[in-house]
Amino acid sequence: MIDYWIIGISFYGFLVFLILVSLALRMTPQSQRSGWIVRMVFTTFFIQCIALWVFSTVSSTVAQSIVVIIVLSLIFTKFLMVLFIVCVYSPIEASVTLRLLREIGNGQSTLERIKKRYNREAIVRMRLVRLAASGDVEMRGGQMVSIKPVPSLFRIREMLLGVLFWVFGE
Amino acid sequence: MLGIYFSLLFFSLCFVTHVFLHRMSRFLGMIQSRSIFVYVIGFIFLVLAVTFGRFQFPFSSLLVFTLPAILIVYLYLFTVLSPAYIPTRMILSHVSVGAKSQKQLESLFSEKELIDTRVLDLCRAGLVSQEKKQYRVTKKGQTVIQSMEWYRRFFNVKEIG
Numbered sequence: 665m666i667d668y669w670i671i672g673i674s675f676y677g678f679l680v681f682l683i684l685v686s687l688a689l690r691m692t693p694q695s696q697r698s699g700w701i702v703r704m705v706f707t708t709f710f711i712q713c714i715a716l717w718v719f720s721t722v723s724s725t726v727a728q729s730i731v732v733i734i735v736l737s738l739i740f741t742k743f744l745m746v747l748f749i750v751c752v753y754s755p756i757e758a759s760v761t762l763r764l765l766r767e768i769g770n771g772q773s774t775l776e777r778i779k780k781r782y783n784r785e786a787i788v789r790m791r792l793v794r795l796a797a798s799g800d801v802e803m804r805g806g807q808m809v810s811i812k813p814v815p816s817l818f819r820i821r822e823m824l825l826g827v828l829f830w831v832f833g834e
Numbered sequence: 835m836l837g838i839y840f841s842l843l844f845f846s847l848c849f850v851t852h853v854f855l856h857r858m859s860r861f862l863g864m865i866q867s868r869s870i871f872v873y874v875i876g877f878i879f880l881v882l883a884v885t886f887g888r889f890q891f892p893f894s895s896l897l898v899f900t901l902p903a904i905l906i907v908y909l910y911l912f913t914v915l916s917p918a919y920i921p922t923r924m925i926l927s928h929v930s931v932g933a934k935s936q937k938q939l940e941s942l943f944s945e946k947e948l949i950d951t952r953v954l955d956l957c958r959a960g961l962v963s964q965e966k967k968q969y970r971v972t973k974k975g976q977t978v979i980q981s982m983e984w985y986r987r988f989f990n991v992k993e994i995g
Binding site: 666667668670671674686689690694732736740743744746747750751752755756757758759760761762763764765766768769773774775778779782783784785786787788789790791792794795800801804805806807808809810818819822824825828829831832833834 | 835838853856857860890891892893894897901902904905906908909910912913914920921922923925926927929930933934935936939940943944945948949950952953955956961962967968969970971975976978979982985986988989990991992993994995
């Protein structure tokens with residue numbers, strides 16, 4: 665029975681996150697979205713905690729095992745969120761490869777034609793706009809400087825990848 | 835809670851085996867991507883253990899293994915094994931050691947590596963076909979584009995890439 669509660673609350677939390685993200689993303693300019701995703705992760709955490717508190721007052725099963733349910737369901741929800749951000753959100757919004765696939769699908773059939781629409785300059789510019797909006801970099805006197813002391817979505821991903829590359833010896 | 839600890843331990847074991855197989859296959863010149871099958875074998879073993887082992891939290895035990903395994907496999911296949919580098923990662927690492935202009939950052943990349951390598955990747959994945967210098971999206975590629983378009987419309991994404 666407790667197992668069903670853990671799974672149920674985990675997926676409920678993830679569903680809340682998806683609804684909040686879809687609402688936030690529809691209303692936010694594209695360059696500022698990474699900041700909103702992080703805000704939604706924390707908002708979902710609070711909504712889930714409130715829901716667990718309500719469930720614990722209604723159900724004796726939940727009340728008896730509240731610590732186990734809270735810890736496991738929060739961990740699972742966070743993992744589902746990370747999977748959504750890493751495997752769906754990031755590649756579709758920022759993957760060069762998927763953009764190239766779309767360009768070819770739109771009729772840009774040679775490398776020369778692709779590079780006229782989507783090239784090194786466009787790729788760097790789009791990333792700088794995103795990094796500036798998330799507060800990772802700032803333009804000072806015509807130069808981009810790193811300003812963020814706390815981890816952002818981009819820096820967390822960079823750290824995670826750094827660890828993986830080190831572990832796999834690449 | 836025993837099932838949860840068992841799954842955690844089992845995932846760690848699979849991960850260590852994966853790293854070992856990856857390093858071994860690179861040393862022996864074999865296909866590295868096959869090392870991810872260790873998670874498939876691990877998952878089958880865990881399902882059997884959960885079915886016959888009377889775990890207190892059977893579904894949670896499976897999730898403890900499955901969620902990190904999916905994340906590791908995805909990152910392994912699309913970043914660790916990918917020959918193409920990640921532009922954002924390069925930009926961040928260069929900007930964090932000193933101020934750079936946009937032109938200086940652009941000079942870090944060559945279009946051959948940014949564009950040509952990735953188009954080759956798409957051909958290898960069967961999403962794009964090549965005839966002389968012309969590229970065409972395959973049926974498999976069309977399916978990926980359609981799901982991307984659905985996402986783009988749903989989340990109001992104007993610019994991809």
